[in-house]
Amino acid sequence: MAARLGLCNILQCLINGNCNLDSQTKLGDTALMVCTRYKHEKCLRVLVSSGADLGIVNSFGHCATSTATSIHWTKEYQKAVLDIIRARKVVKSSNASRFSSLLFVTHANDIEALKKVVENRNINLDEQNESGFSAVMISASEGSVEAFKLLLHAGADVTNLKNKDGLTALDIIDLKQNGEDGHKVMFEYALKKGCLNISTLAEANTLHRAACYGDINMVEKLLTEGNYDVNGFDENGYTPLMLAARESNGEMCGLLISHGAKCDIKNERHETALLLAREKNLKGNDAENVIMDELARRVVLCGARVKKHTKCGKGLS
Secondary structure: OHHHHOOHHHHHHHHHOOOOOOOOOOOOOOHHHHHHHOOOHHHHHHHHHOOOOOOOOOOOOOOHHHHHHHOOOHHHHHHHHHHHHHOOOOOOOOOOOOOOHHHHHHHOOOHHHHHHHHOOOOOOOOOOOOOOOOHHHHHHHOOOHHHHHHHHHHOOOOOOOOOOOOOOHHHHHHHOOOOHHHHHHHHHHHHHOOOOOHHHOOOOOHHHHHHHHOOHHHHHHHHHHOOOOOOOOOOOOOOHHHHHHHOOOHHHHHHHHHOOOOOOOOOOOOOOHHHHHHHHOOOOOHHHHHHHHHHHHHHHHOOOOOOOOOHHHOOOO
């Protein structure tokens, strides 16, 4: 009754008297659900701060959080709960699939609150919601790079844990059109941990990914400090140079060539870096020009007869 009417003082007195915070009506509603349904924010804050269980569901399958969503009170509800979490108070939930502080703050992309939650040594970084999404999967899906980085360094599983669609956090990044930032975080993490072969973290070649996404600094670092085959093929049959050429990235092509990348290598589809560079722009592009220069240079150095050697490979005989 106090929760329905928004009588915070009476509610606090009952709590001080050790009442059962999670007692339920015949329909399974708790005081937390009731005050949420009637949009009593102060009562909500009192109950959550006192340890009311946000994971309980009623006879209709609703918890306090889903109740807030159904009545279009999400913004106020979210702010109240986040404020409590930021204050370092433990928000109770007996069912992580219905409510989890970790998943809640990640979905809200509240980095300050996320840091407070992760600081708790007893937190399960890999707990999942009803769809099987973990916090790091949510951050990957929503493009929250800072949250993804924080969770990754805290120890969240990005390569083995799967959601109900069978996807890992890294798979989700791969599916996103703007997943480059997430991969860069992975690269940096691998280097920091001394895992210069990313295969220890994921089924992906770091050098190939960095070349594809145009990360000049990362490629330079990998080739200088790591034991990489600059002419190695990835699982799709591409060398780093082929990937850079396909993206028309002349600067990346030049860097790879300076470290020994070969322009004349063919994959099983008989594709070369030059062919891939030309696919995007028949009139030529930076990648094509860099590759043509290298091919021309090799012809000249081998002593072949040429009419004239000029930039961009013109004059080859």
